[in-house]
Amino acid sequence: MKYAVGIDIGGTNTRVALINESYEIIERIQFLTDVDDPDKTMDKIVETISSFKLDIVGVGMSCPGPLDLIKGKILTTPNLHGKWHDCEISKKLEEKIHIPVYLENDANLAALAESVIGEGKAYDYVQYLTVSTGLGAGLVINKKIFIGAHGFANEVANCCMKHEGPSHGMIYPGGIEAISSGTGIIEQAKKRGLKVEHAGQVNDLAKEGNKVAKEIMQDAKIYLANFIANIQAYTDPEIIILGGSVALKIEGFVEEIEAMVKERVYDVVKPYVKVRKSTLNEDSGLLGAACLVFQSVSH
The missing domain is CATH 3.30.420.40 (ATPase, nucleotide binding domain)
Structure with a gap:
């Protein structure tokens, strides 16, 4: 069984979920987003992913935008400040965890989840x-x-x-x-x-x-x-x-x-x-992140 990690970085909370190929959420952890310093939030994300001691093939992540999906970075967002703006977040996280990271708009990920399993x-x-x-x-x-x-x-x-x-x-x-x-x-x-x-x-x-x-x-x-x-x-x-x-x-x-x-x-x-x-409610973004991972690593 392969596993993906779905991450939803919000203006208040960050959610990290371990999801299997059947799109079952095995574990979900939530903590406060540091709205001024992405590194502090990423350190908590890395710690959480490290606790998932399974075969993780990739990480799908959503952040508030607008985003540069081509370069994998946050352009600007009203709810996150300082170093978050122009942060190449997917590249920075990938360097820390050595697992492929795919950044997407949260609504796009919800749309993908609805299309694949909703x-x-x-x-x-x-x-x-x-x-x-x-x-x-x-x-x-x-x-x-x-x-x-x-x-x-x-x-x-x-x-x-x-x-x-x-x-x-x-x-x-x-x-x-x-x-x-x-x-x-x-x-x-x-x-x-x-x-x-x-x-x-x-x-x-x-x-x-x-x-x-x-x-x-x-x-x-x-x-x-x-x-x-x-x-x-x-x-x-x-x-x-x-x-x-x-x-x-x-x-x-x-x-x-x-x-x-x-x-x-x-x-x-x-x-x-x-x-x-x-019918997927608040989990659609996390499930969509897993969909994106499994699609990306299969090609």
Whole structure:
């Protein structure tokens, strides 16, 4: 039996998992990410991998981006600072552990997992979107991640959907992440006087009839549906899979989005619109990292 290590470096926590060829997570360890010093985080990663005393054929790793997937480095990220920026992270880790390391965007890895072992395993053209703290995406064609000419394919958070729309952090005003992500929903709600801590509370207020909450949730759904309808038109995927806390925890969200997308495409396209929930949940990125490793070492 061969094993891969999946690593998910987040703005708060880093997760490291040992995964076998059957895509079973054998062991999972989580610790705080040092947001200023990648070397301290990598030392903990190396220590963790060393504790997995098995035949590890490779390491798949996701980091906040944007990333340079060609050179294997972090370009810039709002949640990690200092030495993290322009850090050739996959090269540095590979030098420490002497095992091949493959860097990928977290949404791309989730998309790959969905395509190989999740809701998209029966399809060749799989589009994935995570609607969570942020809004990310990945496209997998014939079980291979499509990264584009420079590695930036499906870096969708900044796609402008609304003129003079809301913004947050580095997101351009009207960017889809600022409208439809959990962070975007919460920030809009707080700016308009609602006392909320997560998107589910905004949705609850909307169901109770709160006018402001209804407007925010309506915009989040409308512009997400518009965006997905655009994707349907551009790439004609067989299935679109939604993951992330907003999509999965708000009851009826995915079903409502599918119905709205069908209203926004040609009649001949409607039968082919298939929007489904992720069934891999928070493990999709780690499992996708293992998928990437096993694909890479088999060639």
